[in-house]
Amino acid sequence: MTAAAIRCSNDLKLYQSLLENADVKRVRGRIQRMDEKRDHPGVRRHLLATSVRLSRSMSAPLHHMADQCTERLGIDSPLELYAYASPQFNAACFKPEEGRVFIMLSSSLLEAFSDSELLFVMGHELGHHVYQHHELPIGYILRGREPIAPTLALDLFTWSRYAEVSADRAGAYCARDLQGIARALFKLASGISDDRVVKFDLDEFLRQVDDMLAFDEEPGRGAPQQDWFLTHPFSPLRVKALKHFHESDLMCSGGMTKTRLEDCVRQVMGVMEPDYMKGKTDATRTMRNLFLAGAITVADAHEGISDQEREVLKKFLEKGYALEKLDSGQLREVLPKRIAEAKERTSLTQRMQVVRDLCIVAQAERPVAAAETELLNQIASELELPANFVLQCLEGSTELD
Numbered sequence: 406m407t408a409a410a411i412r413c414s415n416d417l418k419l420y421q422s423l424l425e426n427a428d429v430k431r432v433r434g435r436i437q438r439m440d441e442k443r444d445h446p447g448v449r450r451h452l453l454a455t456s457v458r459l460s461r462s463m464s465a466p467l468h469h470m471a472d473q474c475t476e477r478l479g480i481d482s483p484l485e486l487y488a489y490a491s492p493q494f495n496a497a498c499f500k501p502e503e504g505r506v507f508i509m510l511s512s513s514l515l516e517a518f519s520d521s522e523l524l525f526v527m528g529h530e531l532g533h534h535v536y537q538h539h540e541l542p543i544g545y546i547l548r549g550r551e552p553i554a555p556t557l558a559l560d561l562f563t564w565s566r567y568a569e570v571s572a573d574r575a576g577a578y579c580a581r582d583l584q585g586i587a588r589a590l591f592k593l594a595s596g597i598s599d600d601r602v603v604k605f606d607l608d609e610f611l612r613q614v615d616d617m618l619a620f621d622e623e624p625g626r627g628a629p630q631q632d633w634f635l636t637h638p639f640s641p642l643r644v645k646a647l648k649h650f651h652e653s654d655l656m657c658s659g660g661m662t663k664t665r666l667e668d669c670v671r672q673v674m675g676v677m678e679p680d681y682m683k684g685k686t687d688a689t690r691t692m693r694n695l696f697l698a699g700a701i702t703v704a705d706a707h708e709g710i711s712d713q714e715r716e717v718l719k720k721f722l723e724k725g726y727a728l729e730k731l732d733s734g735q736l737r738e739v740l741p742k743r744i745a746e747a748k749e750r751t752s753l754t755q756r757m758q759v760v761r762d763l764c765i766v767a768q769a770e771r772p773v774a775a776a777e778t779e780l781l782n783q784i785a786s787e788l789e790l791p792a793n794f795v796l797q798c799l800e801g802s803t804e805l806d
Contacts, residue, residue: 406578406655407479408477408478408479408532408535408536408575408578410655411571411574411575411578411650411655412536412571412574413567413568413570413571413574413667413670414663414667415564415567415570415667415670415671415674416536416564416567416568416570416571417571419560419563419564419567420536420538420541420564420568422560423541423560423561423564424540424541426557428546428551428553428557429541429546429557432542432545432546433540433542436542436545447502448499448500448502448507449485449502449503449505449507452485452487452499452507452509455489456487456488456489456509457487457488457489458485458486458487459486459487459488464486466520467486467515467523467527468486470520470523470524470527471484471486471508471527471531473524473579474524474527474528474531474579475531477528477578477579478528478531478532478535478575478578478579479535480506480531480534480535482501482504482505482506482534483504483505483506484505484506484507484508485505485506485507485508486508486509486510487507487508487509487510488509488510488511488512488515489509489510489511489512490511490512491511491512491513492513493511493513494511494513494514494517494518494592494593494596494598495510495511495514496508496509496510496511496514496526496527496529496530497509497530498530498531498533498534499539500539501534501539506531506534508527508530508531510526514526517592517598518589518592518598519585519588521580521582521585521586521589522580522585522586522588522589522592524576524579524580524582524585525576525577525579525580525582525585525586525589526576526589527576527579528575528576528577528578528579528580529572529573529575529576530572530576531575531579532571532572532573532574532575532576533568533572535575536568536571536572536575538568538571538572541561541564541568543561543562543564543565546561547561557797559758565637566637566638566674567674569637569638569643570638570643570646570670570674573586573643573646573647573650574647574650574655577647577650577651577656578656581656583607583647583648583651584607586644586647587605587607587610587644587647587648588605590640590643590644591605591610591640591644593640594639594640594641607644610641610644611641611644611645611648613641614641614642614644614645614673638674642673642674645673646669646670646673646674649661649666649669649670649673650666650670653665653666681693681696681755681758681759687750688750688751688752688755691743691746691747691750691751692747692751692755692756692758692759694743694746695743695744695746695747695756695759696721696759696762696763697722697731697736698736698737698739698740698743699740699743699759699760699763699784700718700721700762700763700766701718701731701733701736701737702733702736702737702740702780703763703766703767703777703780703781703784704718704766704767704769704777705733705737706774706776706777706780707774707775707776707777708774710733711769711770713769713770714766714769714770716769717765717766717769718766721762721766740784741787744784744787744788747759747788748787748788748789753789753790756788756789756790757790757794759788760781760784760785760788760790760794760795760798761798763781763784764781764795764798764799767781767799768799773799778795778799781795781799782795
């Protein structure tokens with residue numbers, strides 16, 4: 406089994422798509438030019454000055470763990486380990502310099518984590534390296550000199566969470582101890598390492614996910630907006646995703662297929678994602694009604710609904726919708742009412758999500774017809790979305806999962 410084989414499919418798909426985004430390319434090009442002109446010491450010099458390099462003679466057990474991880478993940482690059490003083494449990498893997506890989510671990514983490522927990526942390530950080538997650542500098546892109554499209558921001562945060570799933574799998578592949586892995590994530594989430602105070606219980610930890618799902622009725626439906634803009638999944642979700650991973654044929658003979666695994670992970674991760682097509686809250690029903698009227702009206706705006714547009718619509722709509730029975734004229738008439746309802750009952754970000762999906766329908770045929778673009782701009786304007794939002798969506802690499 407290779408590291409590539411266990412990588413989360415959604416991580417890889419979003420990663421490849423984002424690397425082709427024009428805004429992302431521009432930022433990466435700027436960073437590369439800065440690196441080429443850099444006249445000051447890099448990461449290694451900073452680490453040597455601000456932390457303690459842990460040589461093999463100073464920490465043989467930690468280097469033994471690193472050797473296990475690099476062998477299992479197929480990493481040949483030289484590895485340097487550093488420790489720094491901090492009461493926070495933390496670890497990081499930096500972008501390689503001169504062929505070296507650097508991992509930094511906080512003092513509190515080194516003192517409080519068991520060998521199996523440290524093995525998971527080490528494998529997780531090296532997973533970021535082996536999957537080249539540093540090639541998407543999300544911080545630079547989001548905090549750059551020029552504002553980026555809201556849709557790109559959503560995609561970056563979603564990708565970052567799936568990137569953590571891949572790194573978790575790399576850590577789990579190295580540690581091969583679900584209890585130890587879950588305990589490490591529990592410690593990271595709670596800050597508690599003394600089992601005299603709180604005794605870790607895996608089943609109880611996982612029940613938090615069930616309680617989160619109960620709030621939203623279905624994964625991702627009604628998830629608070631602040632959840633969409635987090636780079637890391639909640640720790641209980643990570644443990645749930647890793648439990649599915651350990652039950653797959655990637656880790657045990659006769660386990661679930663990778664296709665089934667990715668379906669389970671998408672369901673778990675949906676708790677943090679803005680998906681509304683099957684939601685039962687007032688806001689998600691309003692969004693769905695707006696999408697239905699808007700999508701049919703946009704698709705019908707230029708020479709009727711094409712076969713390509715029908716295929717895209719089928720991917721969005723539930724099986725209960727029969728496209729041939731939908732009255733495009735009636736939906737066109739109710740569209741203004743549904744726009745007004747959306748302005749009253751949904752947030753700006755939720756309205757952006759619907760219009761982005763309408764753009765996906767319009768992009769079923771390229772180039773997008775002028776009549777469809779004009780209608781999309783009209784809908785966006787009436788929904789009080791930012792100027793040029795439709796243009797940003799249509800020019801971006803927007804795809805349907």
